[in-house]
Amino acid sequence: MNIHPEFHRFLNRHDKQVLLRQRGIVVWLCGLSGSGKSTIANAAERVLYQQGRVTVILDGDNLRSGLNSNLGFSDEDRLENIRRIAETAKLFVSQGIITFVSAITPRGELRDLVRGLLGADLFEVYVEASYATCEKRDVKGLYAKAARGEIAHFTGKDGSFEPPQNPALVLNTETSSVQDAAFELLEAITDRISINPEL
Numbered sequence: 001m002n003i004h005p006e007f008h009r010f011l012n013r014h015d016k017q018v019l020l021r022q023r024g025i026v027v028w029l030c031g032l033s034g035s036g037k038s039t040i041a042n043a044a045e046r047v048l049y050q051q052g053r054v055t056v057i058l059d060g061d062n063l064r065s066g067l068n069s070n071l072g073f074s075d076e077d078r079l080e081n082i083r084r085i086a087e088t089a090k091l092f093v094s095q096g097i098i099t100f101v102s103a104i105t106p107r108g109e110l111r112d113l114v115r116g117l118l119g120a121d122l123f124e125v126y127v128e129a130s131y132a133t134c135e136k137r138d139v140k141g142l143y144a145k146a147a148r149g150e151i152a153h154f155t156g157k158d159g160s161f162e163p164p165q166n167p168a169l170v171l172n173t174e175t176s177s178v179q180d181a182a183f184e185l186l187e188a189i190t191d192r193i194s195i196n197p198e199l
């Protein structure tokens with residue numbers, strides 16, 4: 001093979017985490033379009049920013065205009081879309097950065113891939129809201145388009161969404177406010193992002 005990884009020469013994750021005084025984690029938010037993934041990531045990130053934490057949000061929609069612009073919504077492309085997002089998240093978390101991913105991630109197969117790539121760094125969150133609620137919110141006008149038959153394989157309609165079997169956390173955005181959901185999430189990851197005094 002002509003590939004020679006050079007990881008041993010670089011400053012490592014431990015060095016970065018000591019610098020940042022935090023531990024990296026990937027908070028992967030999955031759920032229907034309009035369920036509240038980006039809104040919650042944004043609210044949680046702002047609180048962490050106030051606390052002096054370094055974060056990044058990888059938003060599935062945004063990445064589709066750049067890194068993933070050559071991908072569509074077939075099963076194969078969704079898999080590649082998620083693989084690239086997970087690999088990108090892996091790069092960030094390897095630098096000690098608290099990484100939020102907001103991506104529908106509709107099937108178990110996709111989440112298995114994510115788990116395989118991120119292992120113990122993954123904190124899987126199911127942002128739950130019914131199709132009817134998301135349709136009512138219709139933040140991006142996609143549900144109206146889907147109702148008119150203008151979107152093929154729309155998740156929750158003719159493209160299935162399989163709820164995760166064993167997420168680390170479920171945030172129901174029909175029963176919790178944005179603020180409450182964000183605080184619940186932050187409380188759940190506090191220990192995971194705090195650095196050990198002996199580090």
Ligand code: ADP
Pocket residue numbers: 031032033034035036037038039040102127137139172173174176177178179181
């Ligand atoms: P997604 O990223 O999952 O596609 P967005 O975050 O873009 O969804 O949109 C969610 C919409 O739902 C926003 O307009 C937000 O204000 C609204 N919303 C209402 N209640 C909540 C809640 N508890 N948590 C998150 N979003 C909520």
